[in-house]
Amino acid sequence: MKALRWTLVALAVFGVLGLAQAKLKVGFIYVGPIGDYGWTHAHNEGRLIAEKTLGIETVYVESVPEGEVETYIDLLVRQGCRVIFTTSFGFMDGTLAAAKRYPNVIFAHCSGFKRAPNMMSYMADFYQVYYLNGLMAGALTKTGKIGYVGAFPIPEVKRHINAFTLGVRAVNPRATVHVRWIYEWYSPPAAKEATEALIAEGCDVFAFTEDSPTVITVAAAKGLLSFGHYSPMYDFAPDYVVSGQLVHWDKIYVEFLKGVLEGKYTTKNLAHIDYWWLLSQEAVELGAKPGMVINPKHEAALKAVKVKTPDLGEISVYDLVYARLAQMGAPGVSFDPFQGPVKDRKGLLRVPEGFWLSYDALITMEWAVEGVVGPWPGEP
Template sequence: MIKKILTSVAIATCLSAAGIANAETKVGFVYVGPIGDHGWSYQHDQGRLALEKELDVKTSYVESVPEGADAERVIRQMAADGNEVIFTTSFGYMNPTLKVAKKYPKVKFEHATGYKRSANVGTYSGRFYEGRAILGTIAGKMTKSNIIGYVASFPIPEVIRGIDAMTIAARKVNPDVTVKVVWVNSWFDPGKEGDAAKALIDQGADIITQHTDSPAPLQVAEKRGVYGFGQASDMKKFAPKAQLTAIIDDWAPYYIERVKAVMDGSWESDDTWDGLKAGMVVMAPYGDAVPEDVREMADKVKASIIDGSFHPFQGPIKNQKGEIVVKEGETISDGDLSKLDWYVEGVDGTIPK
């Protein structure tokens, strides 16, 4: 059952010259998982809470909304309820968001991780693959079995980019690394995520990473005595010994900036794709198990991405067949990254159709 929770800050007390209170700006959020997933939806909700503290707005959210007909219904209801801007925070909400936007041209819509825009629909995402390059560097140096396990959600470009970026980085420091992937076809299903992690460990993986939203894979890593990485938020409290670091999604500055634009009338449809340099992607502190030399190496990768001297997808890059697909001195363009649908050398398995 979809649960709707409404929260708000105090109503504006400033009066206009006519003595009438200014109307609050209403902002809606649609989440694919529960806010208690401690991952993707949790971090978006942290951004919503920060927005409430910063601006005089009234926010609402609907959690655990499936990607499909339910999403369109929920988004339409939010628009009908008078929200001036609505953030739809999962890839599968792209087409439903566009359909509703056509019927409500005065409402502003922001879609996370999508690529389709219109006059009143903007898009935004994080360059999570930059964080994956740091994870790959750490994993490549710390693995003993040379097998890294990857719990993946859906075979969309965002997820494939992460797998490839991590594999490229790991093999730069350890050419013997193989990355094994298990697809769970869900963003949030602790049972499936945990089972996938167990299967990967049984296949020899001694480091587990994930592009799913619960701490379950990391908790399995903790119980089985191997290492892992948190996803979307710092998950160290769930696996204090196993977590080596985590990619943290920090949406708060973006939400504040975009809602301010709606409030002052400057909002325009745009595509935002920010990463480590802008602070939309943040790395959690290193776990105690990460050796000093590995920390230094990971820090150098991070610094080089931020200063622009290194790109996680700069050549030479080989595909699974061992063919050079990105020459030395070249880098995969943002356009090609946005539709990436192939594995690099070192990934074991095939991409589901």
Template sequence: MLDLAVLRRALRPRLTALAALLAAAAGLFGAGAVAAEPLKVAFVYIGPVGDAGWTYAHEQGRLALEKALPGQVKTTYVESVPEGADAERVIRQLAADGNKLIFTTSFGYMEATLKVARLFPKTVFMHATGYKTAKNVGVYEARAYESSYLLGVLAGGKTKSNTLGFVASFPIPEVIRNIDAFTLGAQSVNPKVRTKVIWVNTWYDPGKERQAAETLIAQGADVLSQNTDSAAVLQTAQQKGVYACGRNSDMSRFAPSAQLAAGIVDWGPFYIQTARDVIAGTWKSASTRWGVAEGMVDVAALLPGLPAPTLKAYGDQKKALAEHRFEVFQGPIKDQSGALRVAAGSQLTTEQLMALDWYVHGVDAPLPR
């Protein structure tokens, strides 16, 4: 008969040796051989996450990333970071804290991002709306001017005064593209349209945005758009009985009867894909610009009762953008002075768009220099 006590004594040395072997293997290959540490991802925001606009949209993208890659990423963010020295300090600290993928989400963070990236060559940096890259720095941008064009189509069909208003932040190509695209879209259905512009020199200041909107309405604008981040323009339109366009997210909760439509940006798919590439070790520096065709840019929450011809023009142009059959800045396009800038049959190149510094014909305002 088998003596179990004898068997246990005989096997004990072998079991002890096996346990030691497994412990040694764990020490040799590290904890990562069992379960990889999550990728630490950080976001630097120009405004508060509750701004309802630009930063809010990026925050929704961060949340989508966490939801899509549970256990694979660990994210954090710093909000309301001014462009300049503060940005450099914040970005450097996030890199020092071990974040291996850092998204810097404002144009004015460009130089700070590049400077910190040189100090942390093993960290991936992604800069929004910029144009300078490095081995470990990529840039990304939504072709938001496509939604601006579509909003212009709706505005051009809705205006009674033929005067549109635009509350602008800073005179950089990104913002000028949106003003021009909005005007071109409106003129495609209403050649009489003129666009007035007020620059507030801030991304987020509800007080200044409200004052600018009030001034534009006093000048006869009955449909407003913006390249600022709060809902103040929409709220002012609601109070004054005119229309306005949401920017970066649906702002209809702030102005249910005044929001004509909203140009929205969905950053989530790009953030998810970038994190997956970094985790897989396949990420490479590049300039990425997604628009309507890629699903990053869209228009949402159209106001009921828009004229049928306007809706048809809007639908046709949106489909053409989605199918790459139409480009917003394709000729013929004249500038503010009436000079032909883009000939028929041609279009602005990416490099020209990134350096755009002129208004199209129909913008009734001086361009700051």
């Protein structure tokens, strides 16, 4: 029904602009191939939904090296694109330069922080979902060691590991999260060997930031549990995937483009438009496949573990996950993983009691929370 409504909106807009007006042409510039089954794949799924929902015309370019983004923007503008999305942090400065060169084109840049009158920024972030996964991981570990295969030691991934660890420790205060970095967004061999190294260290539950289901299959082969990342990965190990995080870029794409079609967003008023979308905007979802929050196979184990919480009293981890999900998923968000007191692993108080972290503090996070074990490049 939503689709129908937006189609009507789009039609109405076209009615106003006159039938002579061609369809809005929107370009997407991706850093990887759409077949990566991770980041770029997810953006492309979002593009396809937006195209269908809004009746617009879209084009895309995949596997664009970061330094080449301006070249591709030039080509897309020449083809008549009036809105261009660029989906990698490394595209930021090139996109900004292009935005100055083409003041009549709308630009939207993903995962950065620079904007212009005709350039907005957007991001769908997972840290809340990682916290919920952490709650479950803390309840399910037997060795008290949880493995995390990280892509790059950058604030985004560090924030996710920290949120995950806070979740783990909320349930299991003595458990630790062991981290290995692979320095790739996508590298099955690296993810595999990193997982094996963590297994050798005694880890028995796994989470990760890497664009393939490698960690899941390696863990499952040893009978160990894991959490999916980014794309639906339940099918890779139906017995061993507990939950995970899923992204819905289409929510952002449809909402923003609807604004463009309606004339709400123009080439003059984007300098302060930043979509930082989380659970409550439904840009991210808890689960290993759409619609399945927790794998039914592991519900019983999660119901069996009870924890004491300051606000909800004694509660099973299963109920706790749903309670926190409801608190963070509703429009008036009443819980945050980083609510004080939070100490870093060197003992410094980072978030005082009664405070939440600001958006700026979240996106520049370099420190590690208590419970994180392993190398942490750039630790302050």
